[in-house]
Amino acid sequence: MTNIEKYNNAFMESFEISAEDLPGLKYQDIDTWDSVGHMTLIAALEEAFDIMMDTDDIIDLSSYEKGQEILSKEEYGVEF
Amino acid sequence: MNNIWELNKYGSSLALIGESGEHITYNELESEGEALAQAVGRRCLAFILCKNEIGSVIGYTGFLNNGIVPAMLNSHLDKDLLNNLIEKYKPDYIWAPAEEHAEFPDMEIKYASHEYILLETGYKAEYALNEKLALLLTTSGSTGSPKFVRQSYVNILNNAESIVEYLQLSSSERPITTLPMNYTYGLSIINSHLLVGATLLLTEKTLMQKEFWTFFKEENATSFGGVPYTYEMLDKLRFYRMKLPSLRSMTQAGGKLLPELQEKFAVFAKEKGIKFFVMYGQCEATARMGYLPPDKATEKKGSMGIPIPGGKFRIIDDKDTEIRSPYIAGELVYEGPNVTLGYAECGEDLIKGDENSGILFTGDMAQFDEDGFYYIVGRKKRFLKIYGNRVNLDEMDQMIKAEFSVDVATTGTDDHLYIITTSSEYSDAIRDFVIAKTKLNPAAFKTIVIDSIPHNESGKVLYNELKKYYQETMS
Numbered sequence: 182m183t184n185i186e187k188y189n190n191a192f193m194e195s196f197e198i199s200a201e202d203l204p205g206l207k208y209q210d211i212d213t214w215d216s217v218g219h220m221t222l223i224a225a226l227e228e229a230f231d232i233m234m235d236t237d238d239i240i241d242l243s244s245y246e247k248g249q250e251i252l253s254k255e256e257y258g259v260e261f
Numbered sequence: 262m263n264n265i266w267e268l269n270k271y272g273s274s275l276a277l278i279g280e281s282g283e284h285i286t287y288n289e290l291e292s293e294g295e296a297l298a299q300a301v302g303r304r305c306l307a308f309i310l311c312k313n314e315i316g317s318v319i320g321y322t323g324f325l326n327n328g329i330v331p332a333m334l335n336s337h338l339d340k341d342l343l344n345n346l347i348e349k350y351k352p353d354y355i356w357a358p359a360e361e362h363a364e365f366p367d368m369e370i371k372y373a374s375h376e377y378i379l380l381e382t383g384y385k386a387e388y389a390l391n392e393k394l395a396l397l398l399t400t401s402g403s404t405g406s407p408k409f410v411r412q413s414y415v416n417i418l419n420n421a422e423s424i425v426e427y428l429q430l431s432s433s434e435r436p437i438t439t440l441p442m443n444y445t446y447g448l449s450i451i452n453s454h455l456l457v458g459a460t461l462l463l464t465e466k467t468l469m470q471k472e473f474w475t476f477f478k479e480e481n482a483t484s485f486g487g488v489p490y491t492y493e494m495l496d497k498l499r500f501y502r503m504k505l506p507s508l509r510s511m512t513q514a515g516g517k518l519l520p521e522l523q524e525k526f527a528v529f530a531k532e533k534g535i536k537f538f539v540m541y542g543q544c545e546a547t548a549r550m551g552y553l554p555p556d557k558a559t560e561k562k563g564s565m566g567i568p569i570p571g572g573k574f575r576i577i578d579d580k581d582t583e584i585r586s587p588y589i590a591g592e593l594v595y596e597g598p599n600v601t602l603g604y605a606e607c608g609e610d611l612i613k614g615d616e617n618s619g620i621l622f623t624g625d626m627a628q629f630d631e632d633g634f635y636y637i638v639g640r641k642k643r644f645l646k647i648y649g650n651r652v653n654l655d656e657m658d659q660m661i662k663a664e665f666s667v668d669v670a671t672t673g674t675d676d677h678l679y680i681i682t683t684s685s686e687y688s689d690a691i692r693d694f695v696i697a698k699t700k701l702n703p704a705a706f707k708t709i710v711i712d713s714i715p716h717n718e719s720g721k722v723l724y725n726e727l728k729k730y731y732q733e734t735m736s
Contacts, residue, residue, distance in 0.1 A: 197703055208470065216467040217648060217702035220494055236498050240471045 184230075185261050188252070191225035192245060206245040232257050264395065264414045265325050265421075268294075271458035274432065279315050280464040280476050285375075287458065293374055294323025297356075300372035300379055304328040305353040305386050306397075306611065308346070310336040311443040312358055313463045316377030318451065320356035321442070325417070330390055330611075331356070332397035332409060333443035339700060340364060349407050350608045351387035355380040388608035393615065397605060398445055400544050400651055410445075410544045411602040411613070417452055420547035420599035423569040424453040427552050428510065428538065432458035435507070437482035439468065439491060444649070446514050449548030450486055468494050474503070481507035488515030488649025490676060492522055501529050510536040514549070515649035516675055517637055520563040527558035541565035541637065546621050547599040550574075551635060564634040572597035574635055576627055584628075590638050593627035596620050643724070646675045647705045654678075658722075660698060661691055668714050670722045671695075672731065679731040680708045707731070 182190075192203055196213040208214055214222075223239055226232070230252065234242075242248045252259040268276070271287035278284040285293065297320060301307065309320050309331045317336075324331045332350065334343065336358055347355075355365065359376045362368075368380040395417055397409035424430070436454055438461070440447030454461055462480050466473035468491065476482075482505075487495070492513060511530065513523075523539060530537035537558050541551035551574065553566030568574045576584040576591040584591045596619055603616035626639040643654040657671045657678075667684040669691065680695060682688055688708045696703050709730050715723040 195704075212700070213703055215702055216469040216494060217490065217704055219467075219469040220497055221702075221704050223497065236500075236503065237471075239498055240469060240474060243470065 184259055187229040188226070188249065188259075188261070191222060191229050192248075195222040195225050203245050208243045226252070230257065230259050232259075264328060265418055265452075266322060266455050268322065268326070268455070271432065274458050275460045276455065277315050277318055277461050277463055278480055280466060280472070283315060283375075285315060285319075290319060290322060291326075293319045294326055297323040297372060297374065297379065298327035298329060301327075301329050301354055303353075303386070304330070304390065306330050306332065306350060306388065306390065307354040307356055308332050308334055308350075308352045309443075310334055310338070310343075310355065310357040310361060311441060312336045313438040313442055313447075313465050314358070314376065315463060316358070316375035317356075317442060318461070318463065319375060320377060321448075321451070322455065324356075325395060325414075329354075330394055330396065333448065334399070335441055335443050336361065337700065339697070346407055347382065350611075351384040352382060353384055353386060355382060389612040391602070391612050391614055393602060394611060398443070398448070398544050406653070406656065407606055409605045411605050411611075412547055413602055413615070416547040416599050416601050418456075419571065419597075420449065420549055420569075421452040421456045423571050423599070424449060424549055425457055426570045427554075428453070428512070430454060430457045430459065434459035434483050434509075435462055435481055436484045436486075437462040437473075437477055437480070438464055439485045439487055440515075440649075444515075445544040445548045446486060446488070446542065446649070449542075450512075452548075468498065477505065478507075483507055483509040484511065486512040486514065489513070489518045489522075489646075490648045492518055492526060496522060496525065508533075508535055510538065510555075512538045512540055514540040514542055516646035517565070524559060524562045527555075527562070530555065531559065539565055541635075543621070543623060545601050545617075545623075546572075546595055546597070547601055549599070550595045550597070550621075550623075553634070557634070561630075561632075561634045564630070564636050566634060568595070568597070569599075572599070574627075574629075576629065587631045588628050590626050590628040592641055593623045593625045593635070593637070594620065595623055645673055645678055647678060647699065647701050648676060650699070650701060652678065652699060652701075657695065657698075661694065664694055665691055667691070670714050670724065670727060672724050672727045676705055677731070678706050679727075680706065681711060681714060681727055681730060682708065683711060683713055685710045 238251045268287045268291035273286045275284050276287045276290045311317050359378050370378045371381050372379040393413040395414040396412040527537050536555040539553040542549040549569050551566045573596040575594050578591045600617050600619045600621045624642040625637050627635050627637050629635045645652050654671045661669045665687050669682040671680050673679040688710050692708045715726045
């Protein structure tokens with residue numbers, strides 16, 4: 182599985198949505214992306230990429246696109 | 262008329278600060294509330310669609326201080342459920358966020374302030390209100406059950422005074438909101454802090470948002486409250502490493518925190534000189550019944566503490582005889598002036614007086630240790646706490662059966678509800694239905710399809726035998 186597939190799956194499984202819902206998706210846009218859903222997402226991303234995210238990055242991950250930006254940072258090194 | 266708070270006493274001190282920096286003083290909170298109450302013009306029933314915003318709090322204090330009875334509902338409540346409640350209780354007015362007007366196109370706006378509007382429903386005092394009745398709160402906050410808890414002015418004032426006493430609150434406190442104000446625990450934080458002239462920091466943002474923490478730091482929040490799930494999130498966020506010099510205390514209620522997590526936070530708090538209060542309560546007791554003094558937080562791990570000032574606990578066996586020895590579990594009974602009047606299930610019930618006489622059978626199974634500290638060990642009734650919200654499993658079973666006509670039993674542990682059904686055809690639809698009804702995050706709900714649901718001879722579901730199915734999936 183490619184990194185973008187892993188990344189998309191984490192979103193789709195955590196929020197019970199499909200691929201077309203992903204572009205532009207922001208925190209609280211949908212009922213399932215609330216604080217509970219956010220925890221589920223973070224756990225899924227950490228598992229998928231075998232990383233431990235920093236507090237600042239966890240609370241900064243406010244959209245589908247922002248998440249890619251964060252994971253691309255040097256400390257996580259995920260290439261999309 | 263001041264039914265609860267003497268707001269003018271704190272004059273030009275700041276009462277509320279909103280997340281974009283807007284703020285109002287105690288004098289303004291008083292005058293805004295009076296202006297709103299004048300627009301209503303009489304003692305009657307009003308719904309408040311709550312948000313952690315200034316307008317919402319103005320409505321709440323304005324109504325309560327001027328004899329108008331609010332029913333507190335979440336502004337995100339499902340519209341069908343809300344309409345059912347409106348039909349059932351026929352409130353004269355609805356105090357709602359301005360953006361909600363589109364949902365009620367036929368209702369006229371009578372007054373507006375701080376992005377909230379007063380909508381006239383057209384009903385005129387359809388049901389008589391008992392003179393003691395101050396406030397209506399839902400028990401679950403989510404399933405849309407028309408059942409409200411009836412709280413009196415005496416209940417609210419008394420419980421707030423007890424909380425002020427044991428938390429040692431003063432006007433220098435600046436609590437930040439982390440819970441909805443229609444939720445009894447969230448409301449009790451507002452009630453108690455307005456009593457001492459503190460400054461409430463109001464935000465709709467959650468712990469998982471950067472804006473929340475920016476607001477926390479910029480406005481020097483001194484405390485917050487959380488349900489067990491809040492503390493799990495904080496743990497995940499590695500809260501222990503955050504720099505929050507203004508933080509003085511943290512409170513926890515709304516269900517039992519995992520003992521390991523309770524200890525982790527207690528140890529952290531001790532090291533940082535922060536007070537950590539584990540507490541116990543129910544909407545039926547206004548809010549609080551018990552608290553664990555912070556200096557006992559590590560020593561009495563897993564305990565919810567001792568009764569609040571003015572309250573008493575006792576444990577009874579199944580013959581209603583008091584258990585006087587430690588470490589024997591029985592139903593926890595609470596006695597105190599904060600035990601609410603009773604329930605309302607329809608408009609006609611609003612005239613009812615005090616049906617509890619200060620005694621509450623909590624439905625929780627508890628025991629005490631040799632030092633008189635209480636421990637919750639189970640529940641008498643079938644309900645779960647999902648993210649701090651009470652979900653009644655028997656009600657849920659009935660709702661699903663009424664909708665789908667299938668054999669079903671809901672069960673599980675706090676924050677994990679399992680829908681066990683024999684219908685593979687409807688299993689996904691049932692789960693969607695439960696999610697829609699509770700409005701809680703789907704992560705809490707799983708479906709298990711089995712061949713047959715075990716019943717006893719009289720047709721009652723053998724819930725104990727269902728445990729094996731979900732324990733398999735949990736491990």
